[in-house]
Amino acid sequence: MELWFTEKQTEHYGITFNIKETLVVEQTDFQHLAIVDTVEFGRMLLLDGMVMTTVRDEFVYHEMVAHPALFTHPNPEHVLVVGGGDGGVIREVMKHPKVKKAVLVDIDGKVIEYSKKFLPEIAGELDNTRVEVIVGDGYMHIHEHKQAYDVIMVDSTEPVGPAVELFTKGFYQGISEALKEDGIFVAQTDNPWFKADLIRSVHRDVKEIFPITRVYGANIPTYPSGLWTFTMGSKKYDPLAVDESAIAELNTKYYSPRLHKAAFALPKLVEELLQD
Amino acid sequence: MELWFTEKQTEHYGITFNIKETLVVEQTDFQHLAIVDTVEFGRMLLLDGMVMTTVRDEFVYHEMVAHPALFTHPNPEHVLVVGGGDGGVIREVMKHPKVKKAVLVDIDGKVIEYSKKFLPEIAGELDNTRVEVIVGDGYMHIHEHKQAYDVIMVDSTEPVGPAVELFTKGFYQGISEALKEDGIFVAQTDNPWFKADLIRSVHRDVKEIFPITRVYGANIPTYPSGLWTFTMGSKKYDPLAVDESAIAELNTKYYSPRLHKAAFALPKLVEELLQD
Incomplete structure (x- = not known):
């Protein structure tokens, strides 16, 4: 089973990543935080569903x-x-x-x-x-x-x-x-x-x-x-x-x-x- | 019903577009050709499933x-x-x-x-x-x-x-x-x-x-x-x-x-x- 995560970068278009593993999903006191491991970009930090950074880029x-x-x-x-x-x-x-x-x-x-x-x-x-x-x-x-x-x-x-x-x-x-x-x-x-x-x-x-x-x-x-x-x-x-x-x-x-x-x-x- | 088209830009990541209308889908003598109308980028030409050009960019x-x-x-x-x-x-x-x-x-x-x-x-x-x-x-x-x-x-x-x-x-x-x-x-x-x-x-x-x-x-x-x-x-x-x-x-x-x-x-x- 392939898992894909999609960030809508605007309402009508987005970027989608093949995910190997989800490491963290948590609602902090300030925002929704997730760290996932993607196949193409390595580990990725997401805040409120938006890509903050990936190990690759x-x-x-x-x-x-x-x-x-x-x-x-x-x-x-x-x-x-x-x-x-x-x-x-x-x-x-x-x-x-x-x-x-x-x-x-x-x-x-x-x-x-x-x-x-x-x-x-x-x-x-x-x-x-x-x-x-x-x-x-x-x-x-x-x-x-x-x-x-x-x-x-x-x-x-x-x-x-x-x-x-x-x-x-x-x-x-x-x-x-x-x-x-x-x-x-x-x-x-x-x-x-x-x-x-x-x-x-x-x-x-x-x-x-x-x-x-x-x-x-x-x-x-x-x-x-x-x-x-x-x-x-x-x-x-x-x-x-x-x-x-x-x-x-x-x-x-x-x-x-x-x-x-x-x-x-x-x-x-x-x-x-x-x-x- | 929302229609989305996704181009896998590599095997493991891609770009995805909300589509308003499909105007052409045809196998020519040389390649697969499609023209669709996207919400974010306007009309888009695709050859062999890859975005060639959009009116917006x-x-x-x-x-x-x-x-x-x-x-x-x-x-x-x-x-x-x-x-x-x-x-x-x-x-x-x-x-x-x-x-x-x-x-x-x-x-x-x-x-x-x-x-x-x-x-x-x-x-x-x-x-x-x-x-x-x-x-x-x-x-x-x-x-x-x-x-x-x-x-x-x-x-x-x-x-x-x-x-x-x-x-x-x-x-x-x-x-x-x-x-x-x-x-x-x-x-x-x-x-x-x-x-x-x-x-x-x-x-x-x-x-x-x-x-x-x-x-x-x-x-x-x-x-x-x-x-x-x-x-x-x-x-x-x-x-x-x-x-x-x-x-x-x-x-x-x-x-x-x-x-x-x-x-x-x-x-x-x-x-x-x-x-x-």
Whole structure:
């Protein structure tokens, strides 16, 4: 008997996976959590029925949240990750020797617990001595830590459930205040094919708060449309002014110094929605 | 009753579409052809059960086959499209006033006939007076037309069924001979996530024949992995040496002068498979 799991990525289309085994299915205090083992993509974390990450393609998302900002800031010593309880972004942050301390604040301790247990290749660096893991509210954390961070990364779910407040202008204002005077912020901002309004609205809000606002993209096979966007707000450093030849070649599978600026060259359909 | 069509994009994962209506289902002399109307992507052409194009996202593929090569060649007067019976690539080629004549050779007249009938927004330019449509064998055509073309584009299906010979070294050699002394060739070469071996093998073959070989990518939501590659072989002109500021701003939705070179900046997983 073949088992298939289908995520409706919009109401009318979806992605479907042949499943070997279901490892966890649980309603946490915040969301529905599942970890399944797929034939094609390996183990997969689902929150509220949406694919968050798979062992096969997780590196794209995690590298592309972490490295463009960390290679734009000349001295990213203190880093905050809001959300990201699976630990993938933290793993990439730990590849930067300049980072003295990274704090992860995820509201759902179950995501952290099950990721450590079932996704060790993703979550392994959560135990790094340079990492502090806090189970708590990211919104509250940033309001309690003024001018504390060089780089803040928002690795959230969609703006439904616990992540709703992470897509508000008040949150971006709080992030700006939690950053030092030359800080950089980056957030995942969904796909331009079916969530154009979300990207437009985040871009507009971030632009009102940060002097430098940039959007870049990456290919993620298991996310809707396969094209994902990230929005960066920066107080001082422009990711497009970076000298690519000076970027260190890390042990990555997607990001490279050659891709640093090219990732900001967007398809015309994305350029146009940012001009609205 | 909701109808859903699922394409298995590999043996173990797929894409699934809510279908409003089935317009054509026919076994032609060469392949299984279907046109269905989907809720999310509009009308969709399927060959041998694989999504070829949809009204919603077709522009990515068609623009990215046509424009990088046509904006690399300084004077692309004579253009050949092998395959591409839906007419989408021809529509993009017709946006270039320098093109005096474009020849389309598709082996399956039914693809042309049904595309004209059911996909007029894609196929409309097949009736342009600058276009000659030939129902025939592209492999034979190139062997019968030496030094005839400035640019040759291969818009084929996967290397199964009628397109098998379009992925052989003999075919690329024939293309080189059908091109003028400064000609450019481009072909769709599938996705790097599940068809790495195909890209590797095409790249190796093309590199042995053309002095300049380049691979670029584009996001196509309805194709496996959402990341598609194209391989370009050029006798003289390098797409990376183009002055982007001199590229005309066409009426496109994906390609832009800003994206011309950035499309050749590839994720590390693609870079690495090209080095094998």
